[in-house]
Amino acid sequence: METRRNLTLHTDLYEINMIETYWRQHVATRKAVFELYFRKLPFKNGYAIFAGLARIIEYLEQLKFTNDDLDYLKKIGYQADFLNYLAQYHFSATVRSVPEGAVVFANEPLIQVEGNIVDAQLVETAFLNFVNYQTLIATKAARIKNVAGDDLLLEFGSRRAQETDAAFWGARAAYISGFDATSNVKAGEKFGIPVSGTHAHSLVQAFGSDYAAFKAYALTHRDSVFLVDTFDTLQSGVPAAIKVAKEFKNQTNFLGVRIDSGDMAALSKQVRYQLDQAGFEDAKIYASNDLDERTILNLKMQDAKIDVWGVGTKLITGFDQPALGGVYKLVAMEDAHGHMRGTLKLSNNVAKISTPGKKQIWRITRKDDTKFKGDYIATAEENLRTAGQIELFDPEHPYMNQTIRDFKAKPLLQEIFKHGKLIYSQPKIAEIRRYTATALERLWPEYKRQLNPQEYPVHLSRKLYQQKIALIQQIHQTL
Numbered sequence: 001m002e003t004r005r006n007l008t009l010h011t012d013l014y015e016i017n018m019i020e021t022y023w024r025q026h027v028a029t030r031k032a033v034f035e036l037y038f039r040k041l042p043f044k045n046g047y048a049i050f051a052g053l054a055r056i057i058e059y060l061e062q063l064k065f066t067n068d069d070l071d072y073l074k075k076i077g078y079q080a081d082f083l084n085y086l087a088q089y090h091f092s093a094t095v096r097s098v099p100e101g102a103v104v105f106a107n108e109p110l111i112q113v114e115g116n117i118v119d120a121q122l123v124e125t126a127f128l129n130f131v132n133y134q135t136l137i138a139t140k141a142a143r144i145k146n147v148a149g150d151d152l153l154l155e156f157g158s159r160r161a162q163e164t165d166a167a168f169w170g171a172r173a174a175y176i177s178g179f180d181a182t183s184n185v186k187a188g189e190k191f192g193i194p195v196s197g198t199h200a201h202s203l204v205q206a207f208g209s210d211y212a213a214f215k216a217y218a219l220t221h222r223d224s225v226f227l228v229d230t231f232d233t234l235q236s237g238v239p240a241a242i243k244v245a246k247e248f249k250n251q252t253n254f255l256g257v258r259i260d261s262g263d264m265a266a267l268s269k270q271v272r273y274q275l276d277q278a279g280f281e282d283a284k285i286y287a288s289n290d291l292d293e294r295t296i297l298n299l300k301m302q303d304a305k306i307d308v309w310g311v312g313t314k315l316i317t318g319f320d321q322p323a324l325g326g327v328y329k330l331v332a333m334e335d336a337h338g339h340m341r342g343t344l345k346l347s348n349n350v351a352k353i354s355t356p357g358k359k360q361i362w363r364i365t366r367k368d369d370t371k372f373k374g375d376y377i378a379t380a381e382e383n384l385r386t387a388g389q390i391e392l393f394d395p396e397h398p399y400m401n402q403t404i405r406d407f408k409a410k411p412l413l414q415e416i417f418k419h420g421k422l423i424y425s426q427p428k429i430a431e432i433r434r435y436t437a438t439a440l441e442r443l444w445p446e447y448k449r450q451l452n453p454q455e456y457p458v459h460l461s462r463k464l465y466q467q468k469i470a471l472i473q474q475i476h477q478t479l
């Protein structure tokens, strides 16, 4: 594992300024609860896949103002007494999170930070940075997996990613959502993700011909996948691949060929024919070139003979939606008398008004079924395990409700840090990947389709809803 980086100053300046205000105004030790959520599902998808927790854990374990950090803060004008306070700082909050790889929806608290206001405020920027990116890429990857089915999916995005962290944390997010391997060797080392690769056009250019390049590669590697489109796929690339595979039958394990340009439906059928005629029925056809869920689906509809899909740019950059837009909001704060009070930010846009109070998300299934029936966001005090029935109440249509009795309810938010101490044992990456696959199996197909998916029901408990309305009224009265 690489030397972990301290990212304490990876925060917006205003967080440090607010911390200074809390400290100087003697409210730094007051308790606060913040929740992280997004308001709208990305890519017009019917669900999102949550990722970013492993990065949060790594970050929190390093959270501390170092001497270098303090020197810099001094240089930009902070006073010695405040710097002494920061020098003593250590994170002591409780952090709850939904598990990585979970299927999640808009307006659900994915992370909850409960601690003093300083702890909760300091981590905002980094938490949002990690979760916004990784959840976006995991969701994009799940859409691609959804159309690729059981075909092998390779993540090829590093060269096009927005810098190094995006490349390898993105590779991890893609793996969680069902990609089979990554080309990024660092991600393989750091996370234990399988690594996989073919070769580039430069190899063919360097050796001057398809045949010379494939032969050189076969002489130096056991497994080979030859890139056949440098000069002419059907006239030169595939015939050269076949020739080398035959000549070096005992030295190389000829896995297949990769196509990276042209009409990949027509080409793949002709390549398949050539390989089969030569007796290489087991050789696989790899394809890459600006692929995403739309092109893969389209190529499948054209009956393209492609077995393995290499996906780069459009996955790793979240090409058609570059930001998830997750937010981190204060939902409760201790007042001067030691009482926790729900807080919210009013907005003209009703959808933007946050829901006050510390919450829990419950995932509901019927007792006789494994499919998810809906989610239920309740106050942290409500315990659905002991409730005989629940009223599924839709805050946007408060007159429509449904009561269910034979249900199972599973809380999604789990304690990760308790009073600053890591108490969560992180699952292995392969386990997270399986968890995602199982969760997606448990989601009805109408929420998984790519085009115009149905909206998955996310209900608010009546108590939570009433608290919200009461607080809005109370704020209006004091304006």
Ligand SMILES: Nc1ncnc2c1ncn2[C@@H]1O[C@H](COP(=O)(O)OP(=O)(O)OP(=O)(O)O)[C@@H](O)[C@H]1O
Pocket: 260, 261, 262, 263, 264, 265, 266, 288, 289, 290, 291, 295, 298, 299, 302
């Ligand atoms: N049969 C097909 N149906 C739909 N899309 C396709 C098909 N074949 C290829 N594509 C996609 O169409 C796009 C075509 O890419 P582009 O115009 O760059 O052509 P190209 O052959 O790759 O050219 P270049 O030689 O410059 O790389 C790519 O995103 C590719 O994945």
Ligand SMILES: O=P(O)(O)OC[C@H]1O[C@H](OP(=O)(O)OP(=O)(O)O)[C@H](O)[C@@H]1O
Pocket: 156, 157, 159, 160, 199, 200, 201, 202, 260, 288, 289, 290, 291, 310, 311, 312, 313, 314
């Ligand atoms: O198209 P993407 O989904 O982003 O997948 C990654 C791309 O990266 C490589 O191309 P590149 O032109 O960088 O290298 P090359 O010279 O080997 O073709 C590869 O051949 C893919 O086309």
Ligand SMILES: O=C(O)c1cccnc1
Pocket: 156, 157, 183, 196, 197, 198, 199, 258, 288, 310, 312
């Ligand atoms: O291994 C490959 O074929 C590969 C790796 C990165 C980008 N494009 C292709």
